[in-house]
Amino acid sequence: MTPSRSEAARIGWVVLALAAAATLPWIGSSYYLALGVTIATFTVLATSWAIFSGPTHYISLATAAFYGVGTYTTGLLIETMPYWSILAIAGLIGAAGAALVGLATLRLSGVYFVIFTLGLAEFVRQVLTWVQNLTGQKGIYVLTQITEAQIYWQLVGLAALVWLAGWLIGRSRLGFALRIIGDDEEVARHSGIDTAMAKVLLFMIPGAAAAMTGAILAPRFVYIEPAVAFSPMLSFQVVIMALLGGTGRLWGPLVGVIPFTFLWEAISSSFPNQTTLLLGLTFLLIVYLLPRGFVGLFLDLRQHGGGTFRRAGA
Amino acid sequence: MTMHPTVLSLRGATKRFGGLVAVNALDFDVHENQVLGLIGPNGSGKSTTLNLISGALPATDGEIVLRDRDITRLPPQAIARLGVARTFQLVRLLPSMSVLENVMAGAVFGHRRRWGRAAETHARKMLDRVGMGRKLHLGIGQLTYIDTKRVELARALAGEPRVLLLDEWLAGLNPTELEEGVALIRSLRDDGRTIVLVEHVMDAIRSLCDTCVVMAQGTKIAEGTPEAVLSDREVIRAYLGDDDA
Numbered sequence: 058m059t060p061s062r063s064e065a066a067r068i069g070w071v072v073l074a075l076a077a078a079a080t081l082p083w084i085g086s087s088y089y090l091a092l093g094v095t096i097a098t099f100t101v102l103a104t105s106w107a108i109f110s111g112p113t114h115y116i117s118l119a120t121a122a123f124y125g126v127g128t129y130t131t132g133l134l135i136e137t138m139p140y141w142s143i144l145a146i147a148g149l150i151g152a153a154g155a156a157l158v159g160l161a162t163l164r165l166s167g168v169y170f171v172i173f174t175l176g177l178a179e180f181v182r183q184v185l186t187w188v189q190n191l192t193g194q195k196g197i198y199v200l201t202q203i204t205e206a207q208i209y210w211q212l213v214g215l216a217a218l219v220w221l222a223g224w225l226i227g228r229s230r231l232g233f234a235l236r237i238i239g240d241d242e243e244v245a246r247h248s249g250i251d252t253a254m255a256k257v258l259l260f261m262i263p264g265a266a267a268a269m270t271g272a273i274l275a276p277r278f279v280y281i282e283p284a285v286a287f288s289p290m291l292s293f294q295v296v297i298m299a300l301l302g303g304t305g306r307l308w309g310p311l312v313g314v315i316p317f318t319f320l321w322e323a324i325s326s327s328f329p330n331q332t333t334l335l336l337g338l339t340f341l342l343i344v345y346l347l348p349r350g351f352v353g354l355f356l357d358l359r360q361h362g363g364g365t366f367r368r369a370g371a
Numbered sequence: 372m373t374m375h376p377t378v379l380s381l382r383g384a385t386k387r388f389g390g391l392v393a394v395n396a397l398d399f400d401v402h403e404n405q406v407l408g409l410i411g412p413n414g415s416g417k418s419t420t421l422n423l424i425s426g427a428l429p430a431t432d433g434e435i436v437l438r439d440r441d442i443t444r445l446p447p448q449a450i451a452r453l454g455v456a457r458t459f460q461l462v463r464l465l466p467s468m469s470v471l472e473n474v475m476a477g478a479v480f481g482h483r484r485r486w487g488r489a490a491e492t493h494a495r496k497m498l499d500r501v502g503m504g505r506k507l508h509l510g511i512g513q514l515t516y517i518d519t520k521r522v523e524l525a526r527a528l529a530g531e532p533r534v535l536l537l538d539e540w541l542a543g544l545n546p547t548e549l550e551e552g553v554a555l556i557r558s559l560r561d562d563g564r565t566i567v568l569v570e571h572v573m574d575a576i577r578s579l580c581d582t583c584v585v586m587a588q589g590t591k592i593a594e595g596t597p598e599a600v601l602s603d604r605e606v607i608r609a610y611l612g613d614d615d616a
């Protein structure tokens with residue numbers, strides 16, 4: 058199926074927006090560039106998270122696990138492998154890890170899945186700590202010539218890839234299958250959809266994206282250790298941003314990431330000791346006030362605004 | 372019956388829920404181009420039987436064969452692909468999707484799979500078939516009760532199944548709708564569809580079914596033409612013995 062004219066226009070706008078975003082390192086100060094890196098990071102993480110969790114309604118807290126694995130992939134391979142191949146390897150490890158986790162857990166109900174993914178990051182962190190204790194090593198130095206601007210561009214590129222993947226899936230049989238699964242899994246199965254397989258395939262996307270994000274950001278840390286690479290806070294932030302934006306549309310997480318990043322900046326500079334508490338409060342507020350995020354708000358406004366939009370076909 | 376090869380057979384099909392035997396060593400064959408009525412009082416195990424065939428529930432014992440293929444242990448998606456489609460006693464539609472998309476679900480993933488334009492054209496045809504050709508773009512919330520049933524039927528038809536399982540498709544319709552509903556099922560029968568029809572409406576059973584299997588408390592108590600089984604003493608007792616005559 059070839060894109061329609063309105064789709065072509067939308068693709069044009071996305072490309073323009075990406076090009077505009079890519080100019081940040083030339084026009085912004087280093088403070089804004091750092092903020093840009095944060096926004097790009099969370100855009101990748103929250104968008105890929107929503108591609109999976111939006112249609113399946115499974116809440117994954119595995120982001121930190123895959124991200125940490127990606128960070129360590131760079132840390133361990135940077136001396137011996139060409140840099141670009143490391144990103145690809147991190148992506149493959151993330152996808153394979155997600156497939157394994159998915160096969161083990163996605164047949165279970167959503168509650169078990171949440172707990173399992175939360176435990177996963179902690180488990181990998183403990184294993185790494187244990188291995189490091191055995192070898193007497195504390196952390197790994199990642200010393201490269203890679204600049205902040207280059208990291209930023211890679212993340213913007215990765216965000217573009219994630220959007221592309223989400224867009225292609227939305228137009229595919231898999232995307233249609235996922236919408237059916239989201240509505241009624243029993244009907245999906247009785248219509249001939251292998252629901253477990255669809256979910257496993259989809260879960261590989263946030264797995265790969267988070268691992269590649271970790272791999273890209275590793276040089277920025279310079280020194281990586283398990284506590285930094287596998288921070289559970291990261292998983293929760295991603296969930297909150299994605300839900301704030303809304304998972305119903307591909308652009309949803311982005312409109313959650315931007316305000317949340319500024320809010321987070323404010324919170325962590327003004328109340329550095331209450332961040333977890335305030336994070337929890339924000340989460341409650343979002344769930345109560347905006348259950349379907351900004352996307353839901355937007356769709357409601359459009360409907361009440363008398364618009365005659367209707368989704369055409371699948 | 373030599374004209375009509377067997378499409379589906381149940382041999383000793385059994386389902387236990389703890390101590391309750393909902394389906395007890397059930398045997399019957401469904402023949403091609405025939406309508407088999409599965410009848411019995413409330414709670415006699417009709418829906419559970421359909422659930423065993425469609426794979427919604429795993430059988431405790433026995434075997435279910437679809438054209439030489441043992442489907443007893445297969446999951447519902449595999450059974451659907453092999454050619455079994457169903458409707459549910461309590462209608463199940465996809466609430467976030469349009470009427471057309473609901474039916475495309477069957478066309479895209481069912482027994483005979485289509486995609487893109489072909490799937491859409493086929494789904495439209497199925498909606499025309501059930502009399503919903505003009506309501507393609509409505510949302511599910513905007514439909515009348517009989518229309519929700521029509522959409523579910525169109526979704527089941529859209530994968531071109533070898534066997535269609537209808538669980539009380541006519542239940543809950545008012546007299547005019549019932550007449551339309553019976554005419555619709557009869558037209559499917561005239562198309563040569565193979566159907567297992569779970570029903571309580573006796574007139575519909577008489578006019579639609581080639582054979583009937585009567586269940587009571589999970590067990591088959593009679594099998595034969597509608598006239599024969601509906602005048603069977605044991606069948607009458609089973610129905611009158613329960614609250615639903």
Ligand SMILES: Nc1ncnc2c1ncn2[C@@H]1O[C@H](COP(=O)(O)OP(=O)(O)OP(=O)(O)O)[C@@H](O)[C@H]1O
Pocket residue numbers: 388391393411412413414415416417418419420460
């Ligand atoms: N999932 C289940 N768990 C436990 N018991 C069940 C389950 N499903 C059905 N039963 C029991 O099995 C028996 C048969 O139920 P079933 O729904 O098959 O009857 P039915 O013939 O379809 O009845 P009706 O005409 O009321 O639809 C009933 O006693 C019912 O309570």
Ligand SMILES: [Mg+2]
Pocket residue numbers: 417418419460538
């Ligand atoms: Mg029933």
